[in-house]
Amino acid sequence: MKKKSTSSIQTYRKKIDEIDLKILNLLSQRGKAAKAIGKIKKEHGKRFHVPEREVTLLKRLETKNSGPFSAEAIGIIFREIISASLSLEAPIKIAYFGLPASYTHLAAIRKFGVSANLISQESIKNVFIETANSRVEYGMVPIENSTEGVVNQTLDLFMEYAVQICGEIQLPIHHNLLSHCNDLKKIKRVYSHIQAISQCRHWIEANLPHAKVIPVASTSRAAEMAQSEKTAGAISSDFAANLYHVPIQKQNIEDHPNNFTRFIVIGRNETQMTGCDKTSLMFSTLDEAGILFKILKPFAEQKINLTSIESRPLKKNAWEYVFFIDLDGHIQEERVRKSISKLQSLCNFIHILGSYPKEIGN
Numbered sequence: 001m002k003k004k005s006t007s008s009i010q011t012y013r014k015k016i017d018e019i020d021l022k023i024l025n026l027l028s029q030r031g032k033a034a035k036a037i038g039k040i041k042k043e044h045g046k047r048f049h050v051p052e053r054e055v056t057l058l059k060r061l062e063t064k065n066s067g068p069f070s071a072e073a074i075g076i077i078f079r080e081i082i083s084a085s086l087s088l089e090a091p092i093k094i095a096y097f098g099l100p101a102s103y104t105h106l107a108a109i110r111k112f113g114v115s116a117n118l119i120s121q122e123s124i125k126n127v128f129i130e131t132a133n134s135r136v137e138y139g140m141v142p143i144e145n146s147t148e149g150v151v152n153q154t155l156d157l158f159m160e161y162a163v164q165i166c167g168e169i170q171l172p173i174h175h176n177l178l179s180h181c182n183d184l185k186k187i188k189r190v191y192s193h194i195q196a197i198s199q200c201r202h203w204i205e206a207n208l209p210h211a212k213v214i215p216v217a218s219t220s221r222a223a224e225m226a227q228s229e230k231t232a233g234a235i236s237s238d239f240a241a242n243l244y245h246v247p248i249q250k251q252n253i254e255d256h257p258n259n260f261t262r263f264i265v266i267g268r269n270e271t272q273m274t275g276c277d278k279t280s281l282m283f284s285t286l287d288e289a290g291i292l293f294k295i296l297k298p299f300a301e302q303k304i305n306l307t308s309i310e311s312r313p314l315k316k317n318a319w320e321y322v323f324f325i326d327l328d329g330h331i332q333e334e335r336v337r338k339s340i341s342k343l344q345s346l347c348n349f350i351h352i353l354g355s356y357p358k359e360i361g362n
Helices: 002-044 051-064 072-089 104-111 124-132 152-157 192-198 200-208 219-227 238-246 291-301 332-340
Strands: 092-098 118-120 138-145 164-172 178-179 189-192 212-215 233-235 249-251 260-267 277-285 306-313 321-328 347-357
Touching: 002 072, 051 072, 092 104, 092 124, 092 192, 104 118, 104 138, 104 164, 118 124, 124 138, 124 152, 124 260, 138 152, 138 192, 152 306, 164 212, 164 219, 164 238, 178 219, 178 238, 189 192, 189 219, 192 200, 192 233, 192 277, 212 219, 219 233, 219 238, 233 238, 277 291, 291 332
Parallel strands: 092 118, 092 138, 164 347, 189 212, 189 233
Antiparallel strands: 138 260, 164 260, 178 233, 178 249, 277 321, 277 347, 306 321
């Protein structure tokens, strides 16, 4: 029986080897086609990366997938194939917030693949600057966490820089305590980004009440700092633990297990309609009674779902606010255009931040 079982395994392994060679050959053919497309795009001055084309391709594959691989697994595999193919056309530069192994870095890898040229930035503002000044094609920044709410700095920067939202991605966030010290009582300092600290507040109070908690620029910066301090800890990702060689002492220390962060891709070009899109806009309203009701009414009349609404102080004028809204639909849709056009007489200004494909699965 054992001999028969071994023989069956060898038969299947031989079959897998043959399939792998076919896949390799097909990948070579795909790469050659991508290079040819890149040449044509260059000759005609067309954009190399077209987000809506990428999303449509992934959705089609998800629909055609008959298993046994999950839709998520197929998405990850083809994201890397697309990334590698695009690098044959023209490698795209993406600026992201934080040092390597930050959560924004992980989001950039998941969105653009490892073949993209991912460039670390010290601050969210630097990502906006690099993107607005055309030194990179895209930027990746966090905009919202499921437990801590919006990233105010990201919203504020839209008032300073002329960039478009071109895409989004949502990642589950699992924080870990990294430290060379395996006795929690001996840890004197804990470094992390202020958002990560907030997301682990109760765990820190219960397990490290004696430690000084120090906010730093990013979770990856925290891991880097803990690398050289024997009595320090960092709240960061498992990716950072491996990259900076700091052992994980405690896993999944976030206070809420369903902890997600939404990241957005910023760029300079508009994204075409895919049929499953989201539009973001910001506006400042007139100062009159019932104005917010009047602002929201046109969307209700067109049966448009508003997925988010936030307000931020307008720093130039005291007690005036800017509103940020996310809605389902694309600016090219008539119902969306009609709703927004009705806002013109009610606003001091209105600015479309972008229409872009919704993340697959949302």
